[in-house]
Amino acid sequence: MATQKPTLFADNFMFLEAPKWRDDRLWVSDVFDHKVCALSAEGHPKTFLYVPNRPSGLGFLSDGSLIVVSAKDRKLLRYFPGSQLVDYADLSKHATGWLNDFAIDEHDRIYVGNFGYDFAGGEERKTTSLHRVDPDGTIEEVADEVDFPNGSVVIDNGRTLLVAETWAGRLTAFNINEAGRLSNRRLFADLGKRQPDGICADAEGAIWAGVYNTGEFVRVLDGGKITDAVQLEGFGISCTLGGNSGRTLFMTAFIGTEGDMAAGKRNSAIFTIDVEVPAGA
Template identity: 25%
Template sequence: MTMSSKIVPGCLFDVKVTLGEGPVWIAEEQALYFVDIPASTIHRYHPETEKHDTWKAPNRAAFLLPVTDGTFLCGMPDGLYRFDPRDGRFSHDAVVEPGKPGNRLNDGCVDPKGRVWFGSMDDSEQSPTGSIYCVRHTPGGLDISHHDEGYTVSNGPAVSPDGRILYVCDSPEQTIYAFTVTETGDLSQERIFARLDQGYPDGIVTDSEGGLWCCVWGGSRILHFAPDGTLLETIAMPCSNVTKLAFGGEDYRTAFVTTARRGVPEAQLAKEPHAGSIFSFRVEVPGIPQQKFQLAN
């Protein structure tokens, strides 16, 4: 039975970015990385020490995912970049969708096999020109494959703990889809996992029991679904635009949540003083340690 959660998220880091997104917890550093898309900025925050670092990206970074060599793979409007926080340098790895200048990359995740799944979207959020891609690293470089299309704003994606299910949101359609991931890395058996009746599904992530956590843009809440799509609980958030969640901390039972100020009227922002900041709360079921993009030997 669906219930309103007793969890009360608190503001962890009052950073007030315009559009916070893409949180990832890096255990080796005990640090949370995230991006502010319109500001083309990458952030790193250490909760224990409250140390905060920032880097200016060459374009709007929508996601950053850790690589086995200590760098990050970043999605930007003109393709995939590598970012090294040790020296702050960026390098352009691959062009994606060169024939769609109105599109940009939006969100991504790493699956248990070390592959990255990411999506694109119409930058004006009007046309269904977005797609879902998978990227592997080979001795010859990045191998990018196209798997689905017709998304206006692709979001998520997220992978089940066993790597057999890929979840993807089409935010304007208020729908979360599920696909079966085949042994060869293809997608099959597309089905609707959940539909929202208020707000738009944004970032999603799975926990260690296969539960799916969905942040709701324009909905002031986070939804927690069972693996079968049953809505288990609703967590109220003190701001309208909730963008994505990452599990971390020593036991992976701390949820870190990015939010946004973009699109919130000034009058409403006065009621949401911490919009655009990082929130956190504790959960009973731990998350999954952040997977890393696997480089070929």
């Protein structure tokens, strides 16, 4: 298994989730600071959006507009450059917990997960459902009994959805049919005691996953073999591939303890490594 030493890209954030590379910038949600930021290729941040109900998952539709999770009120918001945030979909009558992360397929269908229970309030852990949001506003439940769905990505030319089930320590795959419905739920990787958070895919269909409880970032193949690992202090949160060649892995982490997190310390940072296999198409 290959290991690399990461390089600091940017710091002084609160809790960074859902990084995405787009238009030569790194977009990321600073969840506890209620902001969506974009960073230049040199790591200089600029605040783009304020999301009072906590931003989380990010993604781009085919027209270039940005979709942002507003977690606490269980909405998806849409942002066109130069305009204001507007409501895109209201899942408050569908999701049983705060919205979390999502993936977008080539037809602009959004597959979004939620906590499933009052995680912040200490409610007993429960499974939940995935929902698909279509461009025409249709919302449909597409999978149930999912254990804290977190990072998600569409691979195999739009034929497969992968979801990190954090507390179950696994990556789960689903087939996507032409209508956007999911079937053939199966285990992509059993990560044991590792708790996967945000994920991304490379051009070979391997998955890079931030591991929340160990502070690692691992590259894992279908079947569970780990080929590469990066060790950081604290908590591994999320990752994406980008940069000029698509071979820079951007990793968000919280360097410190859960007490530091609860105290609002600005210990979240972005680190990078260079990888051999670039981002998937």
